[in-house]
Amino acid sequence: MGEPKIEAYEDPAGGWGSAKSLVEILTREEIPVSGAAMLMKQNKPTGFMCVSCAWAKPAKPNTFEYCENGAKATAWEQTRKRVGPDFFQRHTVTELLGWSDYDLEEKGRITHPLRYDPESDRYLAVSWQDAFAEIGRELRALEPKSVVFYASGRASLETSYMYGLLARMYGNNNLPDSSNMCHxxxxxxxxxxxxxxxxxxxxxxxxxxxxILFFGQNVGSNSPRMLHPLQDARRRGVPIITFNPLRERGLERFTNPQAPLEMVTHSSTRISTQYHQLKAGGDIAAITGMCKALIAADRDAKATGRKRVLDHAFISEHTHGFSEFVGYCDAQDWSVLERRSGLKRADLEAAAAVYARAERTIGIYGMGLTQHRKGTETVQMFVNLMLLRGNIGKPGAGICPVRGHSNVQGQRTVGITEKPELVPLDRLKEQYGFEPPREKGLNTVEACEGILSGDVKAFVSLGGNFVRAIPDTERMEEAWRRQRLTVQISTKLNRSHLVHGEVSYILPCLGRIEIDEQASGPQAVSMEDSTAHFHGSRGVATPIGDQVRSEPWIVAALAKAVLPPNPSIDWNAWVGNYAKVRDAIEATYPDLFKDFNAHLFEPGGMRKPLPARDRQWKTKTGKANFIVPAGLNEDPDMPARGPEVLDLITLRSNDQFNTTVYGYHDRFRGVKGTRQILFMNEADIARFDLADGESVDVATEASDDHVRVVKGLRVVKYDIPEGNCAGYYPELNVLIPLWHHDEQAKTPAAKAIPVRVTKAGRSVGTN
Known part of the structure; x- marks a missing residue:
C-alpha cells in the first residue's frame, strides 16, 4: 500500500489518469503485451463480453471498447500469478484470515480443486472425482430446504439456467443472487x-x-463506458441533471481516452449541467418536489392558455392512480421537502423547469435509490416523475437502472430467483418430468437469517465473495462456520473460502475470457446487458491449467453427483455443446429467446421483448401505475437521529469492482494507500471536535443488543452534505444490521446507516 496520502485530484474522469492506471495493472499482473491484445477483443462482436459491469455493448464498437475498470477486470482475471497446492503448504487458513481482500485475490488464479483439512488448517488438493463424491453424499444427506444455491452476477445464461434447474430438481427455490444486494x-x-x-x-x-436525469449512480467508477453516450449527448446540447450526495468526478467532467485531440490538449466535456447534492435518503423528497413543481406549472399553463406541462393524453390512456398522486404531491409542504431532501425549493423548481421543456427524457439511477429501507418506493417515485410527461414507452426516453455484475440481469431472466412465480414451473415440469418446488425460497437476507439460526446447513456458491458482500459481517462470519458444508466455485482466493463450514471445497473454474474447449469444440456463452439485450461471448485466452473446469461442466457434475438419473435431461450432452443448453432455454422461455442460437452474435445484441417499451402494461390494473409512497423518509424505523448521529453511505473506490479490490488508489477522491477512510463534511468535523486526518471509531446506532464498530478510520474532509458521512464497502458492511433492509425487496439499506463517530480509543457503542 505504501504511506497513505490524501490530496485533491483535479483532473477529469478518463484522460491520462485512466491510461496510466491501465498500464499499471497490466504490468502488475504480468501481462503487458498479452493483456493489451486481449482488450482489443473485449466487447467486440466476435470476442468476449466484459467480466465487469453490465453496460450495453454497441453494434458498432469503438476500437477500444473497454473502460478503465473493465480493463482492470480483464487483467485481474488473466493474471499470470497462480495459487496452487504449494501455496497452501506455506500458509494456513488461520494465517490467511489476517490478510486483506486485495492481498488474497492478488496472489492469482486457483489451479486445483481443494478440500479443507482441519488437522493441518490448510486446503489440500483433491481430485474432481473425490470432490463430487463427497459433496454429493453431503447434499443427499441434508434436507433440501436447508441448502442454499447462491449465484454471483457473472455466470453465463447457460450456467445460470443449469444451476437453477439443479436447485429445483434438488428440491428448493433457495437461489439468492447478487441482485438481492443491489437492484x-x-x-x-x-x-x-x-x-x-x-x-x-x-x-x-x-x-x-x-x-438525462441521474439519481444515485457513480458513472465514473461503476460504469465508465456509459460516459461515451453521455459525452455525445452533451455535445448535442442535451442537459444532464444529477442528484447525488457526493460530487463524483465522472458526473462532472470527462476526457475521452480514445480521442487523441482531447488527450493532447487536456480538454474535457462538462457532464452535469445541474448538480444537486441531496442528503442521503432524500430522493423521495427531491422527486416529490419536482413533481409538485410540475403539477403547479401545469395548472398555471392551463389557466393562462399555454401548452400543458403534463402529458394528459398519455396519463389518461395509459396510467392509473394519477389523481391520488396529485393529491399526495399537493399535500406536501415545501419546507418539509427542503429539510428532508437537503435542497432548496428554487433548485428543485429549476430542475423541474428543464424537465418540463424536454420532449424525451431518460431517467438513470443506481444503488443510491435502491439501497434504502424504502428503496422500492423510491424507485416507484422516480417512475412517477417519468410518467407525468409520458417518458416511458417512446423513443429517446425511458427508465434506466444501471446494473452492476455483467450478467446479474440475465441470471434472473433464466431462473436464478427465490420467487417461484417468476419461473415457468409448469413448463419445467413438462420439459424435465419432475415436480418443481412451489414454495418461496430464501433471498440473501433470509439465507443469512437461516445461517444465524442454524436452519441453513449448506451453502453452494457459484462465484462471488458472499461472506464479504453481506451485511453484519462480524456476526455472519461467526455463524458461517457452524454450517456442515460450504462449496465455492471460484477463480481467485477470497475471504469466503477462509470462513468455511465443517466440510469445505474450492472448485476452480475457467474465466469467461478463456477458451472453453468441450466435446463439440470451443464453446460460446451468453449474457444479458442492462438494456435487455442478449450477447454471445467467446473466450480468447489459453486456460490457466489443466485442472480448471468450466462453470457448466462443474454444475453438471454437481447435478450428476446429487440428483437421481433423469431420462429427460442429458447433462453430458449439454456440457459437450452449450448450444443444446440454449435450445433448452428457448424451450422454457419461447417468447424471450426465439431462435436464440441463430441470433447469439447479432451486432448490438438480441433484444429481449419488453411490453412496457411498447406501452403494453402487464400490471394488475392493465396500466402504468402512479404509486404513492408512504412518506418522505426513505429510512424509517431506526432510532431518532439526533445531532450526534450521522447517516453513513457505503461506496466503491475507483480501484474496485464490488468486493474485488484492485488497489488502494481512489484517484477521483484523492485517496492513495489506504481504504480506512471516513469522508465527512467540514462542519461535522468541527462540531464533533475532530480534525482532518484524525483517527476515529465508528459505531452503528441501532436499537438492538449488538455492538457494531469499525475502529481506526481516518477522517477526510470532503464535499458531502452536512449530517452525512461515507466510507468504503465491503470494509464497512460490518456496520449494517442484517435487519436494516428494504421493507419489500429486502435489499440491504447500505446508503443510510445511522452511526456515531468518536475519537479513536473512546468508548463507542449503542445507547
Missing part, C-alpha cells in the same frame, strides 16, 4: 409500476433524448 428494489418496484422488472431504454435512446 432487488428495481425488480420489485418496476413490475408494480410498469409491468416489467428491468429498464426500458436502449443505447439508441441516448442518440435522440432531450434530457
Amino acid at each position: 432487488e428494489a428495481t425488480s420489485t418496484a418496476l413490475p408494480q409500476s410498469i409491468g416489467v422488472p428491468v429498464g426500458t431504454t436502449v443505447l439508441e435512446d441516448f442518440e435522440t433524448t432531450d434530457l
Whole structure:
C-alpha cells in the first residue's frame, strides 16, 4: 500500500489518469503485451463480453471498447500469478484470515480443486472425482430446504439456467443472487409500476433524448463506458441533471481516452449541467418536489392558455392512480421537502423547469435509490416523475437502472430467483418430468437469517465473495462456520473460502475470457446487458491449467453427483455443446429467446421483448401505475437521529469492482494507500471536535443488543452534505444490521446507516 496520502485530484474522469492506471495493472499482473491484445477483443462482436459491469455493448464498437475498470477486470482475471497446492503448504487458513481482500485475490488464479483439512488448517488438493463424491453424499444427506444455491452476477445464461434447474430438481427455490444486494428494489418496484422488472431504454435512446436525469449512480467508477453516450449527448446540447450526495468526478467532467485531440490538449466535456447534492435518503423528497413543481406549472399553463406541462393524453390512456398522486404531491409542504431532501425549493423548481421543456427524457439511477429501507418506493417515485410527461414507452426516453455484475440481469431472466412465480414451473415440469418446488425460497437476507439460526446447513456458491458482500459481517462470519458444508466455485482466493463450514471445497473454474474447449469444440456463452439485450461471448485466452473446469461442466457434475438419473435431461450432452443448453432455454422461455442460437452474435445484441417499451402494461390494473409512497423518509424505523448521529453511505473506490479490490488508489477522491477512510463534511468535523486526518471509531446506532464498530478510520474532509458521512464497502458492511433492509425487496439499506463517530480509543457503542 505504501504511506497513505490524501490530496485533491483535479483532473477529469478518463484522460491520462485512466491510461496510466491501465498500464499499471497490466504490468502488475504480468501481462503487458498479452493483456493489451486481449482488450482489443473485449466487447467486440466476435470476442468476449466484459467480466465487469453490465453496460450495453454497441453494434458498432469503438476500437477500444473497454473502460478503465473493465480493463482492470480483464487483467485481474488473466493474471499470470497462480495459487496452487504449494501455496497452501506455506500458509494456513488461520494465517490467511489476517490478510486483506486485495492481498488474497492478488496472489492469482486457483489451479486445483481443494478440500479443507482441519488437522493441518490448510486446503489440500483433491481430485474432481473425490470432490463430487463427497459433496454429493453431503447434499443427499441434508434436507433440501436447508441448502442454499447462491449465484454471483457473472455466470453465463447457460450456467445460470443449469444451476437453477439443479436447485429445483434438488428440491428448493433457495437461489439468492447478487441482485438481492443491489437492484432487488428495481425488480420489485418496476413490475408494480410498469409491468416489467428491468429498464426500458436502449443505447439508441441516448442518440435522440432531450434530457438525462441521474439519481444515485457513480458513472465514473461503476460504469465508465456509459460516459461515451453521455459525452455525445452533451455535445448535442442535451442537459444532464444529477442528484447525488457526493460530487463524483465522472458526473462532472470527462476526457475521452480514445480521442487523441482531447488527450493532447487536456480538454474535457462538462457532464452535469445541474448538480444537486441531496442528503442521503432524500430522493423521495427531491422527486416529490419536482413533481409538485410540475403539477403547479401545469395548472398555471392551463389557466393562462399555454401548452400543458403534463402529458394528459398519455396519463389518461395509459396510467392509473394519477389523481391520488396529485393529491399526495399537493399535500406536501415545501419546507418539509427542503429539510428532508437537503435542497432548496428554487433548485428543485429549476430542475423541474428543464424537465418540463424536454420532449424525451431518460431517467438513470443506481444503488443510491435502491439501497434504502424504502428503496422500492423510491424507485416507484422516480417512475412517477417519468410518467407525468409520458417518458416511458417512446423513443429517446425511458427508465434506466444501471446494473452492476455483467450478467446479474440475465441470471434472473433464466431462473436464478427465490420467487417461484417468476419461473415457468409448469413448463419445467413438462420439459424435465419432475415436480418443481412451489414454495418461496430464501433471498440473501433470509439465507443469512437461516445461517444465524442454524436452519441453513449448506451453502453452494457459484462465484462471488458472499461472506464479504453481506451485511453484519462480524456476526455472519461467526455463524458461517457452524454450517456442515460450504462449496465455492471460484477463480481467485477470497475471504469466503477462509470462513468455511465443517466440510469445505474450492472448485476452480475457467474465466469467461478463456477458451472453453468441450466435446463439440470451443464453446460460446451468453449474457444479458442492462438494456435487455442478449450477447454471445467467446473466450480468447489459453486456460490457466489443466485442472480448471468450466462453470457448466462443474454444475453438471454437481447435478450428476446429487440428483437421481433423469431420462429427460442429458447433462453430458449439454456440457459437450452449450448450444443444446440454449435450445433448452428457448424451450422454457419461447417468447424471450426465439431462435436464440441463430441470433447469439447479432451486432448490438438480441433484444429481449419488453411490453412496457411498447406501452403494453402487464400490471394488475392493465396500466402504468402512479404509486404513492408512504412518506418522505426513505429510512424509517431506526432510532431518532439526533445531532450526534450521522447517516453513513457505503461506496466503491475507483480501484474496485464490488468486493474485488484492485488497489488502494481512489484517484477521483484523492485517496492513495489506504481504504480506512471516513469522508465527512467540514462542519461535522468541527462540531464533533475532530480534525482532518484524525483517527476515529465508528459505531452503528441501532436499537438492538449488538455492538457494531469499525475502529481506526481516518477522517477526510470532503464535499458531502452536512449530517452525512461515507466510507468504503465491503470494509464497512460490518456496520449494517442484517435487519436494516428494504421493507419489500429486502435489499440491504447500505446508503443510510445511522452511526456515531468518536475519537479513536473512546468508548463507542449503542445507547
